[in-house]
Amino acid sequence: AQSVTQLGSHVSVSEGALVLLRCNYSSSVPPYLFWYVQYPNQGLQLLLKYTSAATLVKGINGFEAEFKKSETSFHLTKPSAHMSDAAEYFCAVSLTGGFKTIFGAGTRLFVKA
Amino acid sequence: DGGITQSPKYLFRKEGQNVTLSCEQNLNHDAMYWYRQDPGQGLRLIYYSQIVNDFQKGDIAEGYSVSREKKESFPLTVTSAQKNPTAFYLCASSPGDSYDEKLFFGSGTQLSVL
Numbered sequence: 318a319q320s321v322t323q324l325g326s327h328v329s330v331s332e333g334a335l336v337l338l339r340c341n342y343s344s345s346v347p348p349y350l351f352w353y354v355q356y357p358n359q360g361l362q363l364l365l366k367y368t369s370a371a372t373l374v375k376g377i378n379g380f381e382a383e384f385k386k387s388e389t390s391f392h393l394t395k396p397s398a399h400m401s402d403a404a405e406y407f408c409a410v411s412l413t414g415g416f417k418t419i420f421g422a423g424t425r426l427f428v429k430a
Numbered sequence: 431d432g433g434i435t436q437s438p439k440y441l442f443r444k445e446g447q448n449v450t451l452s453c454e455q456n457l458n459h460d461a462m463y464w465y466r467q468d469p470g471q472g473l474r475l476i477y478y479s480q481i482v483n484d485f486q487k488g489d490i491a492e493g494y495s496v497s498r499e500k501k502e503s504f505p506l507t508v509t510s511a512q513k514n515p516t517a518f519y520l521c522a523s524s525p526g527d528s529y530d531e532k533l534f535f536g537s538g539t540q541l542s543v544l
Contacts, residue, residue: 326470349530360434360520360535361473368530407472411529418533420472 319344321410323421331429336380336395338424340408343389350391351409351418352382361407367391378402403428432457436521436536442544443508443515451506451539453521461526462504463533466490467518476519479504480526508541516543 324339342348349368353361365376372384378401382393391408408421434455443449455462461480465473475488479498493512498504504523508515518540522533 351532353533358439358538358540360436360522360537361533362535363532366530366532422470422472 319348319410319412319417319419321408321419321421323406323408323424325424326422327425327427329427329429330398332400333397336393336398336402336426338393338406338408338426340382340391340393340421341389342391342408342410344410344412346412347386349411350382350384351411352376352380352391352393353407353409353420355405355407355423357404364393364406398426398428400428400430402426434521434523434534434536436519436539438539439537441539441541443541444544446510448507448509449541451508451519451521451541453504453506453536455502455504455521455523455534455536457523457534458501459523459525459534460501461524462498463522463524464488464494464496464504464506465520465522467520467538473520476506515541517541 320343322341351366352364354364355361365374367374367384375381380395405423405425407423411418437452463478464476474490476494477496479485485498495507520538521536524531
């Protein structure tokens with residue numbers, strides 16, 4: 318069965334610092350991987366997705382993620398944090414799309430001035 | 431603008447009462463979903479529908495019911511059998527025709543018990 322683990326329920330960085338949010342997955346076959354962002358009291362929106370075309374995936378708002386099969390990881394990074402990046406981030410894994418999408422528990426990112 | 435509309439934004443339920451959360455989409459998507467979000471637990475699937483007049487239970491369907499009479503609408507009823515209904519409820523949709531498709535989300539309904 319597929320699953321996804323996000324390391325760290327809360328991450329705090331200073332404005333301008335590197336953002337690193339960790340995600341590890343478990344799947345018997347290469348999955349499709351997603352990062353979603355949720356701002357307070359809103360729904361989720363897609364940041365980026367991995368579909369095997371390239372291991373380094375660039376998303377919106379300067380975020381990117383690298384798929385590492387040997388480490389079963391799909392960590393999300395951004396070189397320089399901005400106050401507007403403060404939100405909750407969810408890693409998700411899917412084998413067959415839609416209803417088979419499994420979400421991690423989420424990581425809340427705090428950005429300090 | 432195409433999107434998903436959830437209403438109301440806030441809802442309060444009394445003991446023994448059924449309440450219905452609305453979800454409407456104008457994206458012409460075949461598939462629709464309901465998720466429950468609790469702090470620190472991510473999103474858990476309640477029900478999903480891949481086509482009109484058909485729906486399936488997700489991981490935590492007990493105490494909930496749905497209908498899918500129209501392509502654009504997928505209302506969720508939280509029944510009195512759901513003993514811990516306080517949560518943030520998210521409706522989502524997707525085209526339903528590819529394995530790598532993303533989910534489109536509404537802005538959610540916060541349900542609380544009086």
